[in-house]
Amino acid sequence: MSGLTVEDISHDWGARRALDGVSFTVERGRFCALLGPNGAGKSTLFGMLTRLFTPRTGRIAIAGHDMARAPRAALAGMGVVFQASTLDPDLTVRRNLLYFAALHGLSGREAEARAMAALERLGMAERAEEKAARLNGGHRRRMEIARALIHRPDVLLLDEPTVGLDAASRAAITQHVHDLAAGGLTVLWATHLVDEVRRQDRLVILHHGRVLADGEAGDIGGTDLTGRFLALTGDRP
Amino acid sequence: MTAEAFPTVASAPTGFFRSHPFIALRAIIHREALRFLGQRGRLIAALVRPLVWLFVFAAGFRAALGLSITPPYQTYITYEIYIVPGLVGMILLFSGMQSSLSLVYDREMGSMRLLLTAPLPRWWLLFCRLLAGSLIAMLQAYAFLAIAALYGIRFPLLGYLAAAPAMAASAMMLGALGLLLSSFIRQLENFAGVMNFVIFPMFFLSSALYPLWKMAEASPRLRDLCALNPFTHAVELIRFALYAKGNLTSLAVTLAAFAVFGLIAVWGYDPARGLTARKA
Numbered sequence: 001m002s003g004l005t006v007e008d009i010s011h012d013w014g015a016r017r018a019l020d021g022v023s024f025t026v027e028r029g030r031f032c033a034l035l036g037p038n039g040a041g042k043s044t045l046f047g048m049l050t051r052l053f054t055p056r057t058g059r060i061a062i063a064g065h066d067m068a069r070a071p072r073a074a075l076a077g078m079g080v081v082f083q084a085s086t087l088d089p090d091l092t093v094r095r096n097l098l099y100f101a102a103l104h105g106l107s108g109r110e111a112e113a114r115a116m117a118a119l120e121r122l123g124m125a126e127r128a129e130e131k132a133a134r135l136n137g138g139h140r141r142r143m144e145i146a147r148a149l150i151h152r153p154d155v156l157l158l159d160e161p162t163v164g165l166d167a168a169s170r171a172a173i174t175q176h177v178h179d180l181a182a183g184g185l186t187v188l189w190a191t192h193l194v195d196e197v198r199r200q201d202r203l204v205i206l207h208h209g210r211v212l213a214d215g216e217a218g219d220i221g222g223t224d225l226t227g228r229f230l231a232l233t234g235d236r237p
Numbered sequence: 238m239t240a241e242a243f244p245t246v247a248s249a250p251t252g253f254f255r256s257h258p259f260i261a262l263r264a265i266i267h268r269e270a271l272r273f274l275g276q277r278g279r280l281i282a283a284l285v286r287p288l289v290w291l292f293v294f295a296a297g298f299r300a301a302l303g304l305s306i307t308p309p310y311q312t313y314i315t316y317e318i319y320i321v322p323g324l325v326g327m328i329l330l331f332s333g334m335q336s337s338l339s340l341v342y343d344r345e346m347g348s349m350r351l352l353l354t355a356p357l358p359r360w361w362l363l364f365c366r367l368l369a370g371s372l373i374a375m376l377q378a379y380a381f382l383a384i385a386a387l388y389g390i391r392f393p394l395l396g397y398l399a400a401a402p403a404m405a406a407s408a409m410m411l412g413a414l415g416l417l418l419s420s421f422i423r424q425l426e427n428f429a430g431v432m433n434f435v436i437f438p439m440f441f442l443s444s445a446l447y448p449l450w451k452m453a454e455a456s457p458r459l460r461d462l463c464a465l466n467p468f469t470h471a472v473e474l475i476r477f478a479l480y481a482k483g484n485l486t487s488l489a490v491t492l493a494a495f496a497v498f499g500l501i502a503v504w505g506y507d508p509a510r511g512l513t514a515r516k517a
Contacts, residue, residue: 050354054509076356084347090275091268102264103355105257 002061003028003155003186004049009058011044011209018044019209022058026188026202028154031181033197033217034190036206037233042190043083045206046159049188050080063154063186076104079148081158085140087147089133093124096132097147104151111150118146138169142176155186162196170196194226207233261357262365269369273376283332283377287324288384295320307448309480321385322476323445325378325400326468329408332374334436337415340366341422353506360503367416367499371408378404395481403478406491407471413498420505443469444476467494 004026011019019041026032036042048055049062051071060067065074087096097115101107106114119125122142127135135143141161148156158177162170174196181187189196197203199218204211212232213220221228253259273279295317310319343349352362382397392400418431442463444452449469453460463469470487477484 050350051508052350052353072356072358075354078354080350080354082347082350086347086351088268088272088348090272095268095271099264099268100351102260103352103357105260105356107260107263 002026003030003063004032004188005059005061006045006049007059007061009045009048009055009060011041011048011055013044017209019048019055022206022209022211024204024211024214026155026186028063028186029181029184030202031178031187031189031198032202032204034188034204034206035192035194035197035229036190037192039208040192040206040233041209042192042206043159044209046082046157046190049157050078051075076151077153078155078157079151079153081141081144081148081156081161083159083161083163085144087132087135087140087144089131091132092129093119093132093135093143094128096143097150100147101150106151114150118150119143122146136169137165138172141165141169141173145173145177145180149180149185153185155188156180157188157190159190160192161189162191162193194229197221197225205229205232258357258361261355261362262368265352265362265365266369266372269366269373273373280377280380283328283335284381284384286331287327287381290324290327291317291320291385291388291390307450309477309482309484317388318390319448320446321382321390322479323443323472325381325404325475326407326443326445326472327440328378328381329374329404329411329471330436330440330468332370332377333408333411333413333415334418334431335415336366336370336374336412337419337422337431340416340419359506359508363416363503363506364499367409367412370412370415371405374408374412375401375404378408392479393481396479399478399481400475403474403488406488406495407475410467410471410491410495410498413495413502416502417498417505420502439466439468442466443472445469445472467491470494 002025006025007023009019009022010017022041022045024032034042034045047053049060049067051067051074054068060074062074063077065077067074088099091099094115097118098111101111101114116125116128119128122139124139124143127139132140132143145156145158145161156177161177162173165173177187177189178198178201191197197217199216199221201217203213203215203217203220205213205220217225299316340349343352352366353359355362379397382392382400385391414435418435422431440446442459443466444463445468449460449463452463467490470484470490473484474487474491477487
């Protein structure tokens, strides 16, 4: 059973085709980078993967659960980190985690234990009662990732999670999520930054709503993934 | 609207109060309450508006507007007494619209996405949000009634109790209208239009400030328009309830309007049709 299946997804925004027959699968426990320049269709695809809206054609399955037939099983099987921060800045770090846990049906001691365990893993247990607004960008992102995993999903989706972070935070978060994939989590990491992709990662290159390349990053890019990416997307000067 | 049922998980705790939908409902209400209490200015802002109307406008118009004895009143009343249920309605109306504004804001900021990706039926998530907003609105309305009582405008004790379900029905109806508007407003900037085209007409074309018979003296057509306005019925429902009396017509119209607004809002938020299908 694959971790994530996307089959023949097409979508139009008015007269503009945003996605055109997009298909790929991500095996369980793989880190897959969805690489594409701005406007490639990554956010539209994320909207569908998270059921903010449904595709008119094609099929999406999360950990074997069909998004159209069993949407709640599919949603329960995924954790999502959106491009924009979804932390509530007015609430404490702990409250943010408990709120999300409750949306996934967790409450009481179990929710408290999972929230505290998540904070301890991040080394942030002592900041549990601080307002989320006081966290720096890197800590917020790490906390959002920890929050997305609180209900123990099979698949983690991240939409350009390093946007706005400094180089050190970016490298730390990229490493952290690769470690999670090594631990058995299926990861889909949308990005427009080639340096976040590693040779052994699964890579899907999206451009103008179409999949231009799909395979192991080392096989697609050889020794120069940046050059290959620019050549494929036609952005080479 | 996609037919959605609650997920049945064999290992889920039994009983509604320990179920996933109820846990989520409690969390959403708790979050809204914490946010409300954290924003101290919000309560003050919510109360200043009706209090200015009560202390300034109503006092000024006391002499100009004579009121006859019409149900639920059994004697001549001052204009301040007449206007209080309308001002309670005003609090609920503004709160419903504030809730709509906050939904549009949440959608722009992303936290709405977090809510909508929870593994629960979307209509239930919207209902939770609506109920949470309505409870906050009722809290504000009771704070206003307490200040009005200190000012000398008091209602029978039973009236304060009977007003709770009337205010709940009105707040849910107006909150559903806010939800509906939020599903069709694309950007925060468009919210100014809501003020001009929804809040003001709804408030002024109602029995909040003047009784319908008074409006009929000026224009029977305007009176008919007011009678069609669901906000008029919300105000009348609260007015009668504050005297521990029922108004079945107003209750029926308020509940019917709640059902219509709620269904359109759920349609608007449906992943296959509404706004989320038009905007990434």
